[in-house]
Amino acid sequence: MKRHLARIALGLVVVLIFVGHAARYYQIPLINRFENIVYDARLRLTTRNSLDPRLVIVDIDEKSLSRRAVGPGAATSSR
Numbered sequence: 265m266k267r268h269l270a271r272i273a274l275g276l277v278v279v280l281i282f283v284g285h286a287a288r289y290y291q292i293p294l295i296n297r298f299e300n301i302v303y304d305a306r307l308r309l310t311t312r313n314s315l316d317p318r319l320v321i322v323d324i325d326e327k328s329l330s331r332r333a334v335g336p337g338a339a340t341s342s343r
């Protein structure tokens with residue numbers, strides 16, 4: 265039993281470190297980085313590579329907004 269005490273203690277310390285990180289008592293940047301890499305890889309493997317025609321990105325500049333008088337300030341500025 266004494267021979268294995270060091271291994272048991274080391275294993276317990278490692279488990280407690282991961283449990284503390286998972287419970288958000290503290291953050292370990294290396295583990296956070298690894299989680300982000302695994303999450304990105306999972307998304308790349310499970311998502312389709314095609315574009316969704318239902319999604320549209322629209323960029324409207326201030327000049328266009330002022331010409332159309334669209335927005336929260338449009339009702340008050342027209343009086």
